[in-house]
Each structure stands twice: as C-alpha cells, then as structure tokens.
Amino acid sequence: MRLRQWSRDLAMGVGFAFSGRGGWVRAVLTGVGVGLGVALLLLTTALPNALEARHDREQSRTDFSVLSFGENAIPKSDATLLIADVGTTYHDRDVRGRALEPEGPRAPLPPGVDKFPAVGEMVVSPALKRLLESADGKLLRERLPDRIVGTIDEPGLIGSRELAFYRGTEGLAAQLDTGPVDRLERFGDPNPTSDPWDPVLTLLLLVVFVVLLMPVGVFVAAAVRFGGEGRDRRLAALRLVGSDSHMTRRVAAGEALAGSVLGLLLGTGFFLAGREIAGSAELFGVSVFPSYLNPSPVLAVLVAVTVPAAAVLVTLFALRGVVIEPLGVVRTSKPSRRRLWWRLLLPLAGLAMLAPMIGQGNESGQFNQYLVVGGVMLLLVGVTALLPWIVETVVGRIGGGSVSWQLAVRRLQLSSGTAARTVNGIAVAVAGAIALQMLFSGVESDFTKNNSYDLTRAQMQVPVPEGLPLASAAAEFRKTEGVRNVYAYSEGYASDRPVDPEIGASVTVGDCAVLRELAKLPSCRDGDVFALTGVEWDVDGIRLAKKGGTLYFDPSFEGESPGLEAAWTLPAVKRAEALPGLTGEKRAGFLATPKAMPDKAMETFSGQLYLGTDKTVPDVYEQVRNTAAAVHPFADPMTLRGTERVGRYDSIRTGLFAGAACVLALIGASLLVSQLEQLRERRKLLSALVAFGTRRRTLSLSVLWQTAIPIVLGLALAAVVGLTLGAVLLKMTSTSVTVDWASVLAMTGIGGGVVLLVTLLSLPPLLRLMRPEGLRTE
Structure with a gap:
C-alpha cells in the first residue's frame, strides 16, 4: 500500500514537471542544465577508453624489432x-x-x-x-x-x-x-612494457580529474533546483487541498526526478553529438576518433543512477528548512541565519586528510589515492558550503546607494542562496585552477630539462646520414634561403689499441673556422691537431697526445666481429683551451683539421651540421627541412630548444588544458541557462517595476549588480581556498611554496570574464521581459 502511495505521489510530481507552458519551459531549462553536466560526465567516463584505444593503436603499428640487431x-x-x-x-x-x-x-x-x-x-x-x-x-x-x-x-x-x-x-x-x-615480420610492439608512474605525476593526474569534475557536479546540483520558488508555491497549493508534508516532499522528489531523467536523455544526445564533433576537432594537438569515446558500461550506469538520485537528495535537502503550509511558504519571511560551524568542518576535514602526506615527495612511494581525492573534494566542497554564508553575511550589512544598487541588494537579501548557487560552480572551478597552477608551476622544474644549446649561434641541428659527404651537404644548406651560418664537423672516437682498447678519446674534425667555435686556438691551418684542455673530467686525451703515437678508430673486441681498426699516426699536437661549443658544453679529446686525418679513419666518423638561421625569413625552418629532404631521405633536422619536458608531464598538462576548455564551456552554458531561468521566474516582478515607471537602464544595472556582488565574493573565497590547497599540495611534493600572483589574477579574471559574458548575453532576454504586458494573467 505504501509503495503504491509513493508511486502515485512521484507520478504526480512528474506530471507537475511537464504541466502547462511554464512547466515545460522549467523542465527544459532543468533538463538542459543537467544535460550539459551529464554530457561532460559521460565524456569523462569515456576518457579511459579513449586513452586505451590510442595506446592500442600505437602499439599495433609499432614498426621496430628487438631481434633485428x-x-x-x-x-x-x-x-x-x-x-x-x-x-x-x-x-x-x-x-x-x-x-x-x-x-x-x-x-x-x-x-x-x-x-x-x-x-x-x-x-x-x-x-x-x-x-x-x-x-x-x-x-x-x-x-x-x-x-x-x-x-x-x-x-x-x-x-x-x-x-x-x-x-x-x-x-x-x-x-x-x-x-x-x-x-x-609483423607490426606490433615485440616487447610491450609499461614504465611505472612518478608519484608526483600520479598526484597531478588525480588532482586534475577532481578539479575538472567538481564544477560539473556543482552545476548538476544547481540545475535540479531551477524553478524552486514556483515549485514551493505549487506545493503550498497541494497542502491547501489536503496533502500532508510527507506527500508534498514526495511530489517535489517526483518533479526533480523528471527533470533529471530529461537531463539524462538530453545529456546523452549532447554527448553523442559532441562525440561526432570530436572526430573532426583537434585540441592542443590531440585528436580522437568518435569510436574511441565509448563510456565504460559500469561508469555509464553509475552516472545514470547517480544523477537522478542526487537530484532527489538535493531537492529534499533544499526543503529541509522550508515550512510549506496551505497558505504559503514560510521562506517568504526573513529566514534564519545560516550557521558557520559545520561549514568550516568540510575544508578542515579535507586538510586533515591531506596532512599525513605532507613532505612525502616522490621518494616515499605513491600517494594514497583515496586520501588525495577525498581531501581535495572536501576542500572544494567547502567553497560551496561557505559561499552562501559569506554572501548572506555581506549583503545583510549593505545599505544605501543608487536605486539599481538597492534593488540588487534587496533581492540578494531575500534570496542569497540562489545567488550563491549560481556562483558556486565558477568559484569551485577557479579555486581548483589556482591550486593546479601552483602545483604545476612548483613541480615544473622537476620535469623540465634545461638544455645548454647556444641558441645565439645555432637554432637547428642536422645529423648527416652515413654515405652522404659532409661538405656537399653543408654546401646545399648554405644555399638555403634564411640560413646565415653552417657549422660542419665530423665526430669519431680513437683508442690506444686496435683490439680490446683500455683508454680512448673523442676526435672532432672540421675546418679552422668551425674549430674556433669550440676552442681557443693558438693558430690554425689545415693539417693541425689540437689536444683540448680545461675539461676536468677528461684525462685520457692528454695522455694520448704524444707526437708519433698511433691511435686506432673502430677497434675490435674479443668475441666480436672485427672492426675497421683504422690507424692514425699523430703529428705534432698543439694544446687548446676548450670553449662552450654549439651544444653549450665543452668538448674533450682532440680537434683536427681534415688534412690531418687518414681517409680510412674518416669512414668511421659521423657528420653533424649546426645551422644559424634568420628568423625574419618566412618559414625558414620549413625551407631547411625541404633542403634536408632533397639532400637525403634520412636527413632529419632538429630544432634546438632551451628546455625539454617529460612526455607524461606534457600529456597531463595538455589534458588539463583540454578538460579546462570543456569545463569553461559548460560553466558558461550552465550559467546562461541559470540566468535565463531566474529572469523567467521574476518576469512579473520586472513587468510590474516597468509599469510603475522604473527605467530599463536601472533594472539592467540591478541585474548586473546581482551577478557582480556574489561573483566578487565567490572569487575572493576561491582565491583563498585555491592558495591554501595549492600550498598543501606543494608541501606534499616537498616543493617550496611560491605563488605566481599573475597566474592567480589570470585565473580569477577568466572566471569573472565568463560571468560577465553570460550577463551580457542575458541582457536581450531581460529587455524582452521588461514589458507591462508581462502582467497579463489568463
């Protein structure tokens, strides 16, 4: 009997959700808001499959064999x-x-x-x-x-x-x-292996996922509460015709359930449409096929169950402090002040979960994933709990000002919770972004290698394939438009014995102009040989630099096939102090001019070209690559860079940017839907104010103030929470806490800019609503 009653009450709520034109508009707005969140959740559940699919494709086309040597x-x-x-x-x-x-x-x-x-x-x-x-x-x-x-x-x-x-x-x-x-004999990795993840990279990945998903959850929770004031009036009418308080709450749950199910359907449609669009898009250099984006069945079912359940729970939680009586809703009077103590418990509990891992760094094993996820979630949820109290406290103390200001403040004093809910998502996103920016900036040096290349002299390097004469290759590049300088030299290795050598030294061969880039030469002419000094770690070169001594190139070792064993009788060897070369490092061993080397020895050398380019020439790097392709199919120019980053770090960073772009799009769309829903709820009030002579400019400014006040408070709270979370995460990685204030201001500015853009987009509907005809009642 009770189950039948519950079913009947829930069905009545579903019917109210779609009754009349207003009901359909309210349901569609709720469905769109929830659907945007569901689409992003489904996309997130599909990411593991997409990454696995990309990895499998890469493995299946691997084209090297460990048995080919x-x-x-x-x-x-x-x-x-x-x-x-x-x-x-x-x-x-x-x-x-x-x-x-x-x-x-x-x-x-x-x-x-x-x-x-x-x-x-x-x-x-x-x-x-x-x-x-x-x-x-x-x-x-x-x-x-x-x-x-x-x-x-x-x-x-x-x-x-x-x-x-x-x-x-x-x-x-x-x-x-x-x-x-x-x-x-076949394609595919013959020896697939997986390198263990660095603990700090794992921490970064966990925090990225939590930070990107939290705003989605906040927006879904806010979307299911669209039309809350109208719903309460309908529930009061139900009480008037005889329903009890339990029945009204079940009806409210039915309305929320209907909106969330519609959101699931729309979200699935948004996801399927977005999946097709993703097949033709590229974001930060990453593209996928639509077939990659298949959500895990378990995770998809979890989303399908969690969203309606969360909608019902959020609705019942919202009604906990509302007394719905036959003659109205008590909430229309001055509400009781929000309590602060339990709101502070959430971020404090989050800090308590993260505290045991402070100082762990990447040398004490992996971070506890459950503590990391739970701690970061509680800190970010703390933003949503604290913001309504802050907004209520601040607007309760504001008074005076222009008419538009007073209209905005009075509206916020009557419904500060609605304003806070609108801003909660953006505040959570900004707090997470600030923390992530601090964490990425703090650990970037651990995953970034500073190269020592002298970029003032050379910006590109071309390894010369075997069999290609170095001089002819250099001549072709000198004719390339935009190439200012070509530094060409060959590199080899000489040993003291032809078989089983004990010591050896590197030998660099080039003309005098190139050798002067590598060392301070006392004098130079073709036929000279120099032993380099000033390199602390090299002692073998000086020991081998004896006039009349014989060195050997490509020596052989016992049990291996014989080498070329080209002999080189040293002429008089000069001393030269090594300088930082084109790679930025000092070379060791010997420098030699071409005439000093036997032809047979040069067969063992590999050639290198370093190119100085004129960046004012359009597409100069592409011109160099075209020359390389014409010279030899295996000549592959490399662009010299001052820094290099670990591939996995770059992948996580790229994923963060891509995810942040999606979340920002969701934030903007959801805020716009929320703003339109609030304007629709207040259309009669706006029409009444216009009918009494209120200027449209005043009403437009009041809407802007109603958005600006909560967003300023929300961004201030987000900055505090984000800085706190970022500092804790840096302490966990054993990194000194530094704050890039420019980045903090940029994050808050982006958040404020999204809200400002949404507010401007909502002005045209606002102007249409501000008509006296809006008072007409049928």
Missing part, C-alpha cells in the same frame, strides 16, 4: 618488410612517415593500408591529404612530391587529425645496418 637479426624472406622512419615536422606539427619496401608477396601490411604503394607513390592520412591539397601545405608538398594513391584507414591512425604517410621506396637493404632501416 646482431646475431638474432631477422633473415630476409618472402614474408619480411624493410621499413625506414622518414617522418618530418611541419609548422611544429609532427608528420609520421615511413618508407616501405616489401621483400616478398607475404610481407606484412601496415594497419590501415590495403596495399603497398609503389616507388614514387604514397598513402596518406585524410588530414594530411587535406593539408597537402591546400595552400597552407605548399612547402610540405615540395617535401613530399610522391603521388597520392590512397588514404590510411582508421585502424592505422591514433587520431582523426593525425598527419601520417607511407611511401614506396627501394634500395633500403643497402642501408639496413647504417641507417634508420629495420626488417619486420
């Missing part, structure tokens, strides 16, 4: 394939490229490729095909002149916007032992 090298057969890495970079975007030469009819095809391209042909990814056919890809087309005969299908790509190609070639067998060429 030494005695266990894969022998040639009709089922083997020769493959070479011929990738490049275009406008800071990586272009994955491979040259293919099948050695028999059963050679393995790369994933996503139907047949091997012939010599002079290539198959490309759809994104690369569009680029090559556009005006923006003109320089890249010069680098990749092969005829396009097909496209790489989805199984061969990790993302929809990935730039990749396979080209047909020949003659790779001759470079199997000297170039980036490998022989394969």
